[in-house]
Amino acid sequence: MGAGLSFAVAAAVLLGTSDFFAARSARTTKSIIVTRTAVATSAVLSPLLLLVVDSQWRLQDTVLGAVGGLTMITGLMLLYHGYSVARMGVVAPLSSVLLATVPVVWDLVNGVRPGLWSGMGMAIGAVALVLTSYVPGGSGSTTRGALLGLASGVAFGIAFTVLGQVSEPAGLAPVVVQRTTGLALLLVIGALRRQQVFAEGLGRSRAVIAGLFGLVAIAALQLAFRDGEAGPVSVASSQFATVAVVLSVLFNRERMRWWQAVGVMATALAVALIAVGN
Numbered sequence: 001m002g003a004g005l006s007f008a009v010a011a012a013v014l015l016g017t018s019d020f021f022a023a024r025s026a027r028t029t030k031s032i033i034v035t036r037t038a039v040a041t042s043a044v045l046s047p048l049l050l051l052v053v054d055s056q057w058r059l060q061d062t063v064l065g066a067v068g069g070l071t072m073i074t075g076l077m078l079l080y081h082g083y084s085v086a087r088m089g090v091v092a093p094l095s096s097v098l099l100a101t102v103p104v105v106w107d108l109v110n111g112v113r114p115g116l117w118s119g120m121g122m123a124i125g126a127v128a129l130v131l132t133s134y135v136p137g138g139s140g141s142t143t144r145g146a147l148l149g150l151a152s153g154v155a156f157g158i159a160f161t162v163l164g165q166v167s168e169p170a171g172l173a174p175v176v177v178q179r180t181t182g183l184a185l186l187l188v189i190g191a192l193r194r195q196q197v198f199a200e201g202l203g204r205s206r207a208v209i210a211g212l213f214g215l216v217a218i219a220a221l222q223l224a225f226r227d228g229e230a231g232p233v234s235v236a237s238s239q240f241a242t243v244a245v246v247l248s249v250l251f252n253r254e255r256m257r258w259w260q261a262v263g264v265m266a267t268a269l270a271v272a273l274i275a276v277g278n
Helices: 003-025 031-051 059-085 088-109 116-133 142-163 173-193 201-227 230-237 240-251 258-277
Strands: none
Touching: 003 031, 003 201, 003 230, 003 240, 003 258, 031 059, 031 173, 031 201, 059 088, 059 142, 059 173, 088 116, 088 142, 088 230, 116 230, 116 240, 116 258, 142 201, 142 230, 173 201, 201 230, 230 258, 240 258
16 A cells, blocks of 8 residues: 555544544534634644644645635535535535545546546545444425535645645644644634634533544645645545444444445455545
């Protein structure tokens, strides 16, 4: 397995763990407050990344980091709004698939064609995302939920694609910009809505843990894009939904549906095929 794919798999595990703790925090606190607390934790600790990897501050990479931060937070807000107006089973699969698709399309537009095995892995990975993230039940507007799911997926996909355009000498400096920009946007929204700024009590503890895992995840993702192509890296790292589902089954005693179990196996197969292709 190449370095890029290894970092992508690590990012998937870390992002899934971050989502798991964020979901636990959201049981007692509004999701946007949980997000603000987690991103604040990431932003405060992000300068430590500069001690790990040699990083240079460049204007173009700084702008890319800022765009990545704004689009990632926008994707989160669209996703959470989608959950509030429609079934998660409608919103989550569409968001997940678009997240992985946008960077693949970017590669294709720029003349990067995956090999046979990688292409099969990415296709199976897209199917795995749908299977693991689909949950039946709930109510609401299917049309609005679908549109918000698609919009959030595009926003996430743009964020992932932007990360892939950062120059190698930049190292992890754009991650610091991304986290800081995302926090600034969330603070402005909180001020306009006159919301509670950060989570409290047990919700805060879980949100802080989510922020810690999220920071390392984005750093791993940035390194993955540095050492690998955007398409395979995005598909592999987007499998974090599978990690979140497995953790929920193990620790929250949630029931795994048969199609989710198939999705978990499909995820493993997808990553294996991408590894063979690379």
